[in-house]
Amino acid sequence: MTSKPSVIIFGGLNTISRALVALLVPLDAEPLVSHLRIVDKFSVVPATTYIGAEFPKILDNPLVEYRQANLTVPAVVASCFEPPEGQAPYDYVFDYTGEVRNDRTEMIQINTTLNISRLIGLEAAKHKVKAFVRIQLPFYDTGSSSKSQHTEKDDIKPVNTIGIWWHETLRVLAAIEGLNLVILRTGFVYGPYTNYGIITSGITVASVYGYLKKPMKSMWSPGKNPNNTVNVADVAGAAWACAEWIGPLGRTEANVLAGEEILFHNDKKKVREVEGMPPHDQKLIAPLFNLVDDSNSTLLSIGEVVTSYFGTTFEFFTFVENAAMKLTGDHVEEINEHHVSGWTEMITTSKPPIPNTPLSAYMDSFALAKHVLAYNNTKIKEVIGYNLKKPFFNHEAIKEVIDKWKEEGSWPNLD
Numbered sequence: 527m528t529s530k531p532s533v534i535i536f537g538g539l540n541t542i543s544r545a546l547v548a549l550l551v552p553l554d555a556e557p558l559v560s561h562l563r564i565v566d567k568f569s570v571v572p573a574t575t576y577i578g579a580e581f582p583k584i585l586d587n588p589l590v591e592y593r594q595a596n597l598t599v600p601a602v603v604a605s606c607f608e609p610p611e612g613q614a615p616y617d618y619v620f621d622y623t624g625e626v627r628n629d630r631t632e633m634i635q636i637n638t639t640l641n642i643s644r645l646i647g648l649e650a651a652k653h654k655v656k657a658f659v660r661i662q663l664p665f666y667d668t669g670s671s672s673k674s675q676h677t678e679k680d681d682i683k684p685v686n687t688i689g690i691w692w693h694e695t696l697r698v699l700a701a702i703e704g705l706n707l708v709i710l711r712t713g714f715v716y717g718p719y720t721n722y723g724i725i726t727s728g729i730t731v732a733s734v735y736g737y738l739k740k741p742m743k744s745m746w747s748p749g750k751n752p753n754n755t756v757n758v759a760d761v762a763g764a765a766w767a768c769a770e771w772i773g774p775l776g777r778t779e780a781n782v783l784a785g786e787e788i789l790f791h792n793d794k795k796k797v798r799e800v801e802g803m804p805p806h807d808q809k810l811i812a813p814l815f816n817l818v819d820d821s822n823s824t825l826l827s828i829g830e831v832v833t834s835y836f837g838t839t840f841e842f843f844t845f846v847e848n849a850a851m852k853l854t855g856d857h858v859e860e861i862n863e864h865h866v867s868g869w870t871e872m873i874t875t876s877k878p879p880i881p882n883t884p885l886s887a888y889m890d891s892f893a894l895a896k897h898v899l900a901y902n903n904t905k906i907k908e909v910i911g912y913n914l915k916k917p918f919f920n921h922e923a924i925k926e927v928i929d930k931w932k933e934e935g936s937w938p939n940l941d
Contacts, residue, residue, distance in 0.1 A: 530560040531617035531656075531773075534606060536597065536646050538622025538661065539566040540575040541722040542715050545758035546620060546765055551584050558766070561613050563591045565606050570594070576884035578719030579934035597623065598637060603645040607653050618657040618769040619650045624695065626663065626722065628688050628892035635691035636800055643695045644702075644802045651705040657769035660699055661761065662711040665689035668752070668900045675752075675822075675902035678711075678786045678814045690792055697788045698802050700810035706777045708768040708784075710761070713818035713901055716919070717758030718930040721884040724893045725755060729832050729924060730885050734868035736836025737940065743841045744829060745861075745894065751825040752900035754818035757916035757923060764817045767912045772813065784813040784909050815910070816901035820917040825897070828919065835924050862888050876938035883936045 533550060535543050547564060551557045568575045570585065570592050585592055591610070595602050609615055623646065624639040643660065650658045667683050668676045676682055684693040699707050716725035735742040772780045790806045797803050804810060821827065829840030869887035873880040906912045916923055931937035 529614075530558060531769075532561040532609065532614055533559045533618045533620065534563045534565060534616050535620045536565050536606075536623050537642075539564070539568050539570075539577065541622065541626055541663075542661070542717075542720060542758045542761055543620070543622040544578060544581045544719060545717060546622075546762040547584055547590070548580060549759070549762040549766060551587050551590055553580060553583055557587070557589055559589065561589055561591070561610065563593060563606065563616075565593045565595050565597065567596060568594065576721050579930070580719065597642045597645065600645055603642075603649050607649050615653060616655055617773070618659070619646065619655050620765055620769070621646055621658065621660045621699075624663070624692055625688070628686060628890070630688065632687050632691065635687055639688075639691050640695045640698055640800065641802075644698045647699045647702045647705050647707070651702050654704065656706055656773040658699075658705055658707050659765050659768045660696065660707060660709050661765060662692065662696060662709055664712055664714055664754075664899050665692050666711075667898050669898060674750075675900045676816075677902045678784075678816055678905055681789050684791050693788075694792050694796075694800075694803065696812065697790065697804055697810050700788050700812040701802075701804040701808065704777070706772050706780070707812050708772050708780065709788075709812055709814045710765055710768055711814060711816050711901070712761055713754035713756040713816075713823075713899060714897070715756055715758055715761060716923075716927065717916075718927055720758050720927075724753075724889075724897065725828065725919075726885070726927075727887075727889050727893045728828060729927065730869065730887050731865050731889060732829075732832035732838070732840075733836050734865050734872065734887050735833065736838045737872050738864070738868050739838065741839045741841045742829065742833050744825060745842075746825060746896045747842060751896065751898060753823050753825050753828055753897050754899050754901050755821055755823040755828065755919045756818050757919075759915050760819065761817060763915055764815070764906060764910075764912050767906075767910050768813075768815065771910045777813075780813045781811050784815065784905070785811040786814040787811055788814070815906040816903055817906060818901045818903050819914055819919060820903070821919045822900075823919050831920060832924065835921050858889075858891050858894060861894065865889065872938045872940065876940060878939075880935060880938050885931070885936060
């Protein structure tokens with residue numbers, strides 16, 4: 527019998543890495559690993575970020591170790607790769623790190639996205655880990671071309687400062703000699719115990735409009751506007767499948783089978799200023815896989831699914847209404863006024879009341895912005911053989927999410 531791999535997960539505690547923890551060390555089944563170390567900047571006892579009801583129970587398993595650490599310090603990163611006494615060296619590393627707030631400055635993105643991932647990648651290569659899986663969140667705009675979906679070969683544009691530096695991080699990792707890298711590029715994520723992302727915001731806000739018995743309206747026209755989605759269970763499942771795939775192959779063979787050029791999308795002057803940044807004209811190849819579900823979700827389809835679940839409708843502001851909002855100069859606060867007051871009423875009139883919830887009906891400017899993301903998911907199915915666990919964003923998927931939140935006391939009970 528082959529021994530189970532030992533694993534480190536870096537980052538993502540406040541976003542989606544807990545789903546991978548639940549896959550690797552489930553509460554009601556055999557673990558897939560011999561040892562799991564989770565490393566992030568947050569405390570878990572007491573919790574300084576939302577961690578859901580199941581995660582603390584998983585931490586009770588003796589196979590699991592949580593380490594709070596400042597990953598901007600090279601010596602700290604190096605120490606994370608030292609296995610516990612009696613344990614074999616780590617086999618797989620999953621990199622969920624990166625600053626996810628869209629309002630962060632370029633310097634913060636360089637220090638907490640690019641530099642942290644680079645330090646982890648360098649250490650992983652030094653320790654010859656069999657697999658290094660980088661989770662790439664959807665800070666891209668696939669554009670309004672006639673192509674309905676974009677493959678891994680297409681050149682897509684990073685969005686804003688956050689997108690530029692998350693993308694540059696891929697080039698930095700691809701340039702590390704001996705790193706058994708696989709990049710998993712996701713759609714917009716949602717799922718149980720996931721309070722991060724624009725889909726979660728959409729679900730929460732739709733519930734408010736259902737409660738108020740009013741239509742939920744979008745500022746953007748009902749054009750194609752693809753907003754491809756993926757459940758966190760599939761991000762976890764695909765990340766594990768990627769590690770299992772590259773483990774026996776190694777980077778060279780994996781590049782032959784799935785390598786794509788990671789193109790430059792930055793300011794050439796930054797190459798001299800940022801440590802570890804490869805030259806703009808260096809050709810960098812790494813295995814890359816898109817990961818979205820089979821819904822081909824659009825702004826319209828997502829809006830219709832979430833609003834119909836809560837018994838209301840999804841509509842669009844007229845041109846005149848849109849112009850009026852934008853002319854106020856503070857339309858974000860104006861739009862949120864109804865969401866937030868309605869949500870506050872819902873959680874206070876809940877039976878029982880919900881005094882503390884990780885969920886918010888406030889939508890920041892990034893959540894309200896126009897998003898265009900259309901990925902083709904064929905490659906990961908054909909090359910790795912991955913089968914989606916949650917192929918569709920539908921009422922059933924939303925119910926699973928809300929049932930978990932109700933069970934832990936984070937979602938109002940208004941029945």
